[in-house]
Amino acid sequence: MEVPFFSTLRQHQAISEKLEVAFAGFLQKGIFILGDDVSLFEAAFARFHQMPYCTSVANGMDAIFIALKSLNIGKGDEVLVPSHTCFATWLSVSRTGATPVPVEVNPFDFTMDVSRLEAAGTSRTKAIVPVHLYGHPCAMPTMMAIAKKRNWSVVEDNAQSHGATCHQKLTGSWGDLSATSFYPTKNLGAWGDGGAILSRSDSDYQFHQAFRNYGSVQKDIHLMQGVNSRLDELQAAILQIKLPYLSQWNNRRVANANLYHQQLKGVGDLILPSLGNENFHPVFHLYVVQTAYRDHLKEFLGKQGIGTAIHYPTPIHLQAAYRDLGYAEGSLPIAERLSKTVLSLPVWPELEPREVESVCEAIRTFFDRHL
Ligand SMILES: Cc1ncc(COP(=O)(O)O)c(C=O)c1O
Incomplete structure (x- = not known):
């Protein structure tokens, strides 16, 4: 799908x-x-x-x-x-x-x-x-x-x-x-x-x-x-x-995030985003997973018509525009690791549960084949 x-x-x-x-x-x-x-x-x-x-x-x-x-x-x-x-x-x-x-x-x-x-x-x-x-x-x-x-x-x-x-x-x-x-x-x-x-x-x-x-x-x-x-x-x-409509649309994003969480927990090496707690209520502008196989997974999903995105593939301190600040590779290791591992999955409010499930199914298939 x-x-x-x-x-x-x-x-x-x-x-x-x-x-x-x-x-x-x-x-x-x-x-x-x-x-x-x-x-x-x-x-x-x-x-x-x-x-x-x-x-x-x-x-x-x-x-x-x-x-x-x-x-x-x-x-x-x-x-x-x-x-x-x-x-x-x-x-x-x-x-x-x-x-x-x-x-x-x-x-x-x-x-x-x-x-x-x-x-x-x-x-x-x-x-x-x-x-x-x-x-x-x-x-x-x-x-x-x-x-x-x-x-x-x-x-x-x-x-x-x-x-x-x-x-x-x-x-x-x-x-x-x-x-x-x-x-x-x-x-x-x-x-x-x-x-x-x-x-x-x-x-x-x-x-x-x-x-x-x-x-x-x-x-x-x-x-x-x-x-x-x-x-x-x-x-x-x-x-x-x-x-x-913002609150109702945000609730749909949160429902999609919950469904991803249920279906992707323990799959491959995926690190799933926090769902928050009673004091922190995220609204999932993006649902961002982390995996060492990010680029392969992105390609695999893309071939099946599943759109994903990377927010953000190049750490800002290593961009040419900020060369004058003098940061070398290795100076901000968390940002650098995230730039290599993050992958944003579709989470927009009007997605239907069966669509989220089909993304999860494709991700499970990827890891079954690759791990
Ligand atoms: C976190 C963050 N800050 C600032 C901006 C800049 O907003 P704009 O693209 O409207 O200039 C964006 C988005 O695009 C953003 O995601």
């Missing part, structure tokens, strides 16, 4: 009537940038997280960058980031002029290992960017306690964990600020690029609102040298329609 790695087809069929009403409204109103839909979505997204303020922006990388800018982070500063994450996490730090300083992740839930945080800090450290990777919430109570003690700001990168909770509190609502992406594959995905910053203080919010729009909230008055990073009205309208 063919199983695509990701598809929005079934999701959009399920909400097509609402989408059509929104599109028809667009034909009438003809407002495309910074209109009511942007404001309404910002209010809804803030309310969902019980955070006072939300500013939507053009993408997740800009969201992290603008959040860091509002904390006045720049040249000469250091920001702690996970060793294993999306390239954009590090890049948004570098774009401020600050230096990303990697902290190894915990290989069971792929989040920053809080026991390594303090040792990674220096007198130049200004902030931590914890990433709730693959849908797994970071250990936020410990992270926040360390940050408070060391006087570091916390900017959560919640691009992959819309709706996850840590100690019953949503990811994205722990830090001083949080940033997210609405890239189409995300748990809450737009039909193009999009992102948002959640904030607590009016002054941060005012900064974000201006910075994303050439430094301006009032026509022709520019308070700072900002950027053009706006979510468009069409994306905001789609996200408004989708937000009320």
Whole structure:
């Protein structure tokens, strides 16, 4: 049975009537940038997280960058980031002029290992960017306690964990600020690029609102040298329609993860991702297994029409773009091992149990033949 790695087809069929009403409204109103839909979505997204303020922006990388800018982070500063994450996490730090300083992740839930945080800090450290990777919430109570003690700001990168909770509190609502992406594959995905910053203080919010729009909230008055990073009205309208479904879609992802867990436990050399516990509720943006046979397994599944992906095949510290940071191979062994062993299986909400079962069946066949 063919199983695509990701598809929005079934999701959009399920909400097509609402989408059509929104599109028809667009034909009438003809407002495309910074209109009511942007404001309404910002209010809804803030309310969902019980955070006072939300500013939507053009993408997740800009969201992290603008959040860091509002904390006045720049040249000469250091920001702690996970060793294993999306390239954009590090890049948004570098774009401020600050230096990303990697902290190894915990290989069971792929989040920053809080026991390594303090040792990674220096007198130049200004902030931590914890990433709730693959849908797994970071250990936020410990992270926040360390940050408070060391006087570091916390900017959560919640691009992959819309709706996850840590100690019953949503990811994205722990830090001083949080940033997210609405890239189409995300748990809450737009039909193009999009992102948002959640904030607590009016002054941060005012900064974000201006910075994303050439430094301006009032026509022709520019308070700072900002950027053009706006979510468009069409994306905001789609996200408004989708937000009320997020919890139900996340529950489906979790059900798929549970089924994988049941069916793949003890198979081959697979290391399965954590399912969380009463204090950590992941939302499985990705279901990521680890195996020494990763490349062969990927090829085997691909030949049967089963889509998989690798998040991420090259450790960031070994990318040409970060050669100047001077990390050699072997300097971050956990990130390096993960880059060779991780494989993301299809886990999107509308997958049917029989489809997950057929992926598991194919994986069992692979290991029966290879081990
Ligand atoms: C963890 C993480 N951070 C940041 C980003 C950047 O988001 P965007 O692609 O919207 O710029 C992404 C996703 O793509 C991501 O997965």
